Amino acid sequence: MKHIKLILFICLSLCLTQAIVAQTATDPPAETAPAVQPPAPPGNVILKDLPNDEGHGILVRWDLSPDDGAGRNTVISYDIYRALSPSAPDSLWMNVGTVVLGTKRYSDKSVEKDAPDFLPKKTDLYYRVVAVGAGVRSTPASAGPVQAYDNWFNSMKMPELIFCIVFLILTVRFINMAKRGIDLYVRPLAGIEAIDEAIGRATEMGKPILYVLGIGTAGDIATIASFTVLGRVARKVAEYQTSMIVPCCDPVVMTIAQEIVKTGYADAGRPDTFKEDSVYYVTSQQFPYVAAVNGTILREKPATNIYLGYFAAESLLLAETGVLAGSIQIAGTDQVSQLPFFVVACDYTLLGEELYAASAYLGREPLLLGTLKAQDYLKAIVLVLMVALLALRVITGADVISKPFDAPWW
Amino acid sequence: MGLIISIIVIGGGLLWILYLSIKGRDVDRRIVYLFVGTTVALAIIFRLEFGEVATPIVKSVFDKIENLPAGSKIVLSYDFDPAMAPEVNPMANAFIRHILEKKHRLYFMSLWATGQSLLSVSLDSVLKPEFPDAKYGVDYCNLGFKAGNEGVLNVVITNLRKMFPSDANGNSLDSLPMFKDVESLKDMDLLISIGGGKPGVKEWVLFAGDPGKVAMAGGSAAVSTPLLYPYWPKQLIGLLGGTKGAAEYEAELIKRYPRFKDKSMPALRMMGPQTMAHVVIIAFIVIGNIAYFRSRKKGEQS
Amino acid sequence: MKRQIPLVLVFIFGVLLAIQYFIPSEPSQKGYEFVLDWITIIGIFAMVLGIWSQIHVGYYKIRHRAEDWKYSVVTMVSMFGMIFLGLSPFGGLQGTTFxxxxxxxxxxxxxxxxxxxxxxxxxxxxxAFRARSAVSTVLLVAALLLMLRVIPMGPLADPINKIGSWMLLVPNLAAKRAILIGVGLGGVATALKIVLGIERSYLGKD
Amino acid sequence: MTSKTAMRILMAIVALIFLFSWIIKSGSGVSDSTFTNVRDGFLITFAVFLTLSIFSFLYHDNPFYKFAESLYVGISAGYWMCYGFWSTVVGNFVPRASRSLSEFFHVPYQERADHILIYIPIIFGLILLTRLLPRIGWLSRWSLAFIIGTTAGLNLTRYLRSDFISQVSNSFIPLFVDWKGAGDFINHISLAADGQFIAILSNWVIFVGVMCGLVYFFFSKEHKGTFGVASRIGIWILMITFGASFGYTVMGRISLLVGRITFLFGDWLNIL
The missing domain is CATH 1.20.5 (Single alpha-helices involved in coiled-coils or other helix-helix interfaces)
Incomplete structure (x- = not known):
């Protein structure tokens, strides 16, 4: 019943659009028509479900008309028509696309149900391709039926899948190694060691630590990375019995941060010293947030300011104010455009990937160090690939295959 | 006259600071602030200006608009907020002048809610008074703002009406003559996004220019311009970076169309204070280094 | 209960959304849209917590006459004033006063x-721009060159412009790529650690 | 005591200037309505006062800045909440939740079979609110787990293309552009921006730069020997980039200041 309605609807809309198309098509004066012979039709129309989509696409391919670029050379474009039956009257053939001469394929795709050219799933469809010249049209080349269906894997995303699998295997391998007690070396990172020292310094000075999670939402992976660091910092802060200020720019981030700091205090065995108001929401807008944090920096004069997460233009506003207040400053972000300001104004800066590594460094748990090792292996693979490429060039004399992961060679 | 006063005030002050820091005195940050503020203020009051010449990356945008046949369709997207406006608004106005002067069709829109109020300022202060003959719906129109960031682009690149069934004033697109042959952004001849944040030029390139294979140009705040450079010249035909880019465009516009000479060209005027302020900052860096080397020498001696 | 269920939820939603990326079919796309919607709607409830936090902090300061409590009054008054104006049915966001x-x-x-x-x-x-070491000299010189671009330098302008653009184009691209590759790896590693429950410092012990 | 007195005198002076400016600005208004002129006079004077208050922060923290900051934060929070209410609650949530609510807010009700699913996030949202109740506050972790889990899942695969695969893929660039042998190369060597030499040099810098940058980010190997040299080059490339980006940004920031000073001198003092 539902389908009948749908088909009726489509037929109706087809009629309508066709009527409009037909009207506009007959509009131009036909005086040029007799002078030119219609081009030969395109040949060999092949229909296929459009791969890697959600089931509302058909890939139409054909051979060029003999008059396209050769022969009488009269073809200007190709019109592609679709209908629900091969014997449908002309008015029910909907023009779904037009491509310029020399083109041999067209992806007919329409997902939205209310669109007039909506392409239904799992329904027999028939296509016609017509070569169009100046005021003349070839006889249509037809094909069908074909059905569009849901695809369950996007093969264009194969590199990502391979990457994920390799990464997963490497991670599991190194985690197992770590569990067996094999020592995994990681080189010291000054910025991360500074976090430890900074907490001690704050204790000595009797001043708080300011932890800024950036202006990202909980949907930014940089914020999530900052959460993992916050957990460890909060725990140490509780152990040292220092205080901590965490102003937040997003209510969700604040809620998660509160939970993290609270559990950090509980883990350190001092749940009673946690003050809920130390993690608070300011406002969700960038500059008001900065204005408030800047005020806090100058009034509280924190011993240490830690800025980890997603940052935009406020990076320098925060960091320079921190310099005025005489705080030690540790920053880290994955925003390449903000790194220069942190590098210039802060004592330590975690660049990009170092931000993500920070939690593993601070925790020193073998499981976490395992993933660091996996990251290194993938970088090594990239390096080896690049060197191999150079060697290939020197040996064979042929220059590179550009963009090796973009073409679907698999 | 103004130039001489400025040079005496700023130059004299800098020499004095240099003398002090060679003597080993620390320069307080507030002195730096004072100099930056004074320099910019003097340059603004005396309207100091310096000549600008368009660089290739700016020239290519200008030439594109210049060489498109009259009646071409150009989208101008206001993707910025008031904080960014002083830097990028001049570009927008220069584009409006150039596009309408060439009798192209101009489609406004924005991916930032804040863009719309800035657009209405542009319309009232530049478009309407300078091009009284330009007709709404025929020569220009405003599609308005739609929330959804690059998602909006994802849709309009295939179907404009799905996202914008009507323009910002509630007119159905089909009632406006300039939308007659426009199905999606793919039917445009040039897309221009002006904005320094996210979504901005980058999103336009990735979600509209590239997939739609439409020529794309951009204007962005200086801070995000370096990251857009890699898209030039393939994915972006050209890029106006910050005030300098805008000033170069304005200079080129005045050179080609002298009738704009007496119009307000804020970017060109901005370059005066810019130049002066840069001189002062560079001077402070030099002073800082001189002081540093002196103190190091002293340290070595003692 | 307090810890296991969250970890299970993290795992389930993490794996589902990671896999969803590879599946173009319609139910998968729908599911993706739903989840994004859900996050927005949960955000509304979080906003209640945000307001609560703000009122709590402000009220505490005012009540206890903490230092600068008067400014908390300013914040509270302006916040509630805006909310009153913005939510009142007479104007909302388009109201004149608002x-x-x-x-x-x-x-x-x-x-x-x-x-x-x-x-x-x-x-x-x-x-910061002092020639303390080789590395800081590099930073200094690069910054100076780019600043000089703005100043009319006569015959020197063209080479400075070219070198400046080149620096913004070439080493910038190399550095950006190296950083982005690292960021990509780090992001995936962090996401993976969280989905697999290896990183659970954010959930605490009990 | 003296500083307090000085502060009071300063405040009195500021108040006087404020009043004076308000009167002058109201008098020079262009509107026919006195109310509008007085209002606009006040608003521009207030905007100037706030602008100067924020700038006074450069000297040091002071009551004027504190006032401007508090006002700004309060307005922002209020604005954001109203905005969230109208756009998310009314714009997004109401049309799917209930017909009568939709009618109340004059938004079109969206009839959809799957609207029952909207109760899932509502349940998660209500669970989130348990935070406010101390005894069952731990329940809220379920909602947080949902948010963190989805974020992690989204990030696990979605940015791989833009941040990793494309970047690696784009690093495979021709290292010998238009190579026709060493003799030809030397004969045509030039510093032209689009010349072969610059093209080759640039590609080598990118190639070596990416490699050395990656070496710099190695965590599990000491930066010694060849490895140390490479990571050193990596740092250099990073520093060139940071310096250049910094120097390039100065302009944009000065423009912002020009905007404010123009406001003060032009819109307020009318001397431009």
């Missing part, structure tokens, strides 16, 4: 705070 406050108070402050950066960028350059 818009006047936004354009005449909010925007000037916003632009001024942003403008503070002009001073900060000067003081930061003065303090």
């Amino acid at each position: 818009r006047l406050i936004y354009t005449n108070i909010f925007i000037p402050i916003q632009a001024t705070i942003f403008a503070l950066l002009a001073f900060y960028i000067a003081s930061a350059s003065y303090r």
Whole structure:
């Protein structure tokens, strides 16, 4: 019943659009028509479900008309028509696309149900391709039926899948190694060691630590990375019995941060010293947030300011104010455009990937160090690939295959 | 006259600071602030200006608009907020002048809610008074703002009406003559996004220019311009970076169309204070280094 | 219970959304849209917590006459004033007073705070750009060259412009790529650690 | 005591200037309505006062800045909540939740079979609110787990293309552009921006730069020997980039200041 309605609807809309198309098509004066012979039709129309989509696409391919670029050379474009039956009257053939001469394929795709050219799933469809010249049209080349269906894997995303699998295997391998007690070396990172020292310094000075999670939402992976660091910092802060200020720019981030700091205090065995108001929401807008944090920096004069997460233009506003207040400053972000300001104004800066590594460094748990090792292996693979490429060039004399992961060679 | 006063005030002050820091005195940050503020203020009051010449990356945008046949369709997207406006608004106005002067069709829109109020300022202060003959719906129109960031682009690149069934004033697109042959952004001849944040030029390139294979140009705040450079010249035909880019465009516009000479060209005027302020900052860096080397020498001696 | 269920939820939603990326079919796309919607709607409830936090902090300060408590009064009054104006059925976001406050108070402050950066960028350059070591000299020279681009330098302008553009184009691209590759790896590693429950410092012990 | 007195005198002076400016600005208004003129006079004077208050922060923290900051934060929070209410609650949530609510807010009700699913996030949202109840506050972790889990899942695969695969893929660039042998190369060597030499040099810098940058980010190997040299080059490339980006940004920041000073001198003092 539902389908009948749908088909009726489509037929109706087809009629309508066709009527409009037909009207506009007959509009131009036909005086040029007799002078030119219609081009030969395109040949060999092949229909296929459009791969890697959600089931509302058909890939139409054909051979060029003999008059396209050769022969009488009269073809200007190709019109592609679709209908629900091969014997449908002309008015029910909907023009779904037009491509310029020399083109041999067209992806007919329409997902939205209310669109007039909506392409239904799992329904027999028939296509016609017509070569169009100046005021003349070839006889249509037809094909069908074909059905569009849901695809369950996007093969264009194969590199990502391979990457994920390799990464997963490497991670599991190194985690197992770590569990067996094999020592995994990681080189010291000054910025991360500074976090430890900074907490001690704050204790000595009797001043708080300011932890800024950036202006990202909980949907930014940089914020999530900052959460993992916050957990460890909060725990140490509780152990040292220092205080901590965490102003937040997003209510969700604040809620998660509160939970993290609270559990950090509980883990350190001092749940009673946690003050809920130390993690608070300011406002969700960038500059008001900065204005408030800047005020806090100058009034509280924190011993240490830690800025980890997603940052935009406020990076320098925060960091320079921190310099005025005489705080030690540790920053880290994955925003390449903000790194220069942190590098210039802060004592330590975690660049990009170092931000993500920070939690593993601070925790020193073998499981976490395992993933660091996996990251290194993938970088090594990239390096080896690049060197191999150079060697290939020197040996064979042929220059590179550009963009090796973009073409679907698999 | 103004130039001489400025040079005496700023130059004299800098020499004095240099003398002090060679003597080993620390320069307080507030002195730096004072100099930056004074320099910019003097340059603004005396309207100091310096000549600008368009660089290739700016020239290519200008030439594109210049060489498109009259009646071409150009989208101008206001993707910025008031904080960014002083830097990028001049570009927008220069584009409006150039596009309408060439009798192209101009489609406004924005991916930032804040863009719309800035657009209405542009319309009232530049478009309407300078091009009284330009007709709404025929020569220009405003599609308005739609929330959804690059998602909006994802849709309009295939179907404009799905996202914008009507323009910002509630007119159905089909009632406006300039939308007659426009199905999606793919039917445009040039897309221009002006904005320094996210979504901005980058999103336009990735979600509209590239997939739609439409020529794309951009204007962005200086801070995000370096990251857009890699898209030039393939994915972006050209890029106006910050005030300098805008000033170069304005200079080129005045050179080609002298009738704009007496119009307000804020970017060109901005370059005066810019130049002066840069001189002062560079001077402070030099002073800082001189002081540093002196103190190091002293340290070595003692 | 307190810890296991969250970890299970993290795992389930993490794996589902990671896999969803590879599946183009319609149910998968629908599911993706739903989840994104859900996050927005949960955000509404989080906003309640945000308001609560703000009121809590402000109220505490005012009640206990903490230092600068008067400014908390200013914040509270302006916040509730805005909420009253913005939610009142007579105007909402388009109400005259609401818009006047936004354009005449909010925007000037916003632009001024942003403008503070002009001073900060000067003081930061003065303090940090010193030829202390080879690396800091590189930083200094690169910055100087780019600043010189703005100043009319006569015959020197063209080479400076070219070198400056080249630096923004070439080494910039290399550095950006190296950083982005690292960021990509780090992001995936962090996401993986969280989905697999290896990283659970954010959930605490009990 | 003296500083307090000085502060009071300063405040009195500021108040006087404020009043004076308000009167002058109201008098020079262009509107026919006195109310509008007085209002606009006040608003511009207030905007100037706030602008100067924020700038006074450069000297040091002071009551004027504190006032401007508090006002700004309050307005922003209020604005954001109203905005969230109208756009998310009314714009997004109401049309799917209930017909009568939709009618109340004059938004079109969206009839959809799957609207029952909207109760899932509502349940998660209500669970989130348990935070406010101390005894069952731990329940809220379920909602947080949902948010963190989805974020992690989204990030696990979605940015791989833009941040990793494309970047690696784009690093495979021709290292010998238009190579026709060493002799030809030397004969045509030039510093032209689009010349072969610059093209080759640039590609080598990118190639070596990416490699050395990656070496710099190695965590599990000491930066010694060849490895140390490479990571050193990596740092250099990073520093060139940071310096250049910094120097390039100065302009944009000065523009912002120009905007504010123009406002003060032009819109307020009318001397431009």
